[in-house]
Amino acid sequence: MSTIKLQVVSPEKLIFDKEISMLIVRSTGGELGILPRHAPLVTGLIPHAMRIKIDGGESLMAVAGGFMEVTPTLITILTPAAEEPENIDVNRAQAAYARAKQRVETFKSAPAQHEEIDIDRAEMALARAKARLIATNTSFN
Ligand code: ATP
Numbered sequence: 001m002s003t004i005k006l007q008v009v010s011p012e013k014l015i016f017d018k019e020i021s022m023l024i025v026r027s028t029g030g031e032l033g034i035l036p037r038h039a040p041l042v043t044g045l046i047p048h049a050m051r052i053k054i055d056g057g058e059s060l061m062a063v064a065g066g067f068m069e070v071t072p073t074l075i076t077i078l079t080p081a082a083e084e085p086e087n088i089d090v091n092r093a094q095a096a097y098a099r100a101k102q103r104v105e106t107f108k109s110a111p112a113q114h115e116e117i118d119i120d121r122a123e124m125a126l127a128r129a130k131a132r133l134i135a136t137n138t139s140f141n
Contacts, residue, residue, distance in 0.1 A: 001021060001055070002021075002036040002037070003019035003020060003021055003036055004019070004020060004021075004023075004034065004035070004036040004037075004038070004072075004073060004074065004075060005017070005018070005019050005020075005073060005074045005075065006018060006019075006020045006023055006052065006075045006077070007074065007075070007076050007077070008061065008063070008077045008079065008082050009076065009077065009078050009079070010079055010080065010081055010082060011080070015082050015083075015084075016052075016061065016082070016084070018054065019054075020052055020053060020054050020075075021035075021036075021053045021054055021055065021056075022034065022035050022052075022053040023050060023051070023052055023053070023075055024050065024051040024053075025045055025048070025050045025051075025063075025068060025077075026045065026046050026048040026050075027043040027044060027045055027046070027068065028043060028044035028045070028046060029043060034070055034075055036072070036073070037072045037073075038070050038072060038075075039070075039072075040069075040070060040071050040072070041068075041069075041070045042067065042068070042069050042070075043067070043068055044065070044066075044067055044068075045063060045065050045066050045067065045068055045077065045079065046065055046127065047062075047063065047064050047065045047124060047127035047128045047130075047131045048062075048063065048127070048130075048131050048134075049061065049062050049063075049131045049132075049134040049135040050062075050063050059084070059085070060085060060134065060135040061082055061083065061084050061085075061135060062082060062083050062085075062088060062128075062131040062132045062134070062135040063077065063079050063081075063082040063131065064079055064080050064081040064082065064128045064131070065079060065080065065124070065128075066078050066079030066080060066082075067079075081128075083132065083135070084135075085135050085136045085137075088132050088135060088136050090132075090133070090136050090138050093129050093132035093133050093136070093138070094129075094133070094138070094140070096125060096128070096129040096132075097126065097129035097130065097133060097140055099125070100122050100123075100125040100126035100129055101126055103117055103122040103125075104119065104122045104123060104126055107119045107122065
């Protein structure tokens with residue numbers, strides 16, 4: 001079976017470095033499926049749970065946005081943060097989710113009265129927390 005190497009890199013470390021069969025990511029332009037010998041591309045990523053297929057199995061990895069470069073043999077993801085499910089602290093992600101959701105709801109209920117809330121920042125924090133909860137199959141509402 002043909003494979004493509006996936007490297008996920010944060011400012012601190014190399015988080016993931018393996019040959020995979022397929023990667024499904026949410027880019028700034030929509031969902032993309034990357035197979036071996038994909039045409040070269042560079043795109044932004046939004047915070048989400050990426051799907052990594054290896055040998056018929058599939059695993060998830062939370063990614064906090066960043067950039068992806070694809071060549072026919074190598075996918076490089078440069079991200080502020082990414083975690084495999086076993087490295088996610090679910091309690092921390094649930095707390096971050098509740099905090100961000102509260103901020104977003106407070107702002108949306110009366111934007112003019114909450115100019116102190118940075119809504120873009122709150123929405124990104126919410127998306128990162130959701131990605132971590134999805135990657136660990138944790139329900140949220
Ligand atoms: P929090 O508000 O809980 O800090 P955050 O979304 O602001 O969450 P980030 O800025 O995305 O956090 O990440 C900062 C660092 O903490 C990164 O190294 C990231 O991998 C790690 N991290 C964040 N949340 C979790 C989590 N729930 N479990 C494990 N590591 C986490």
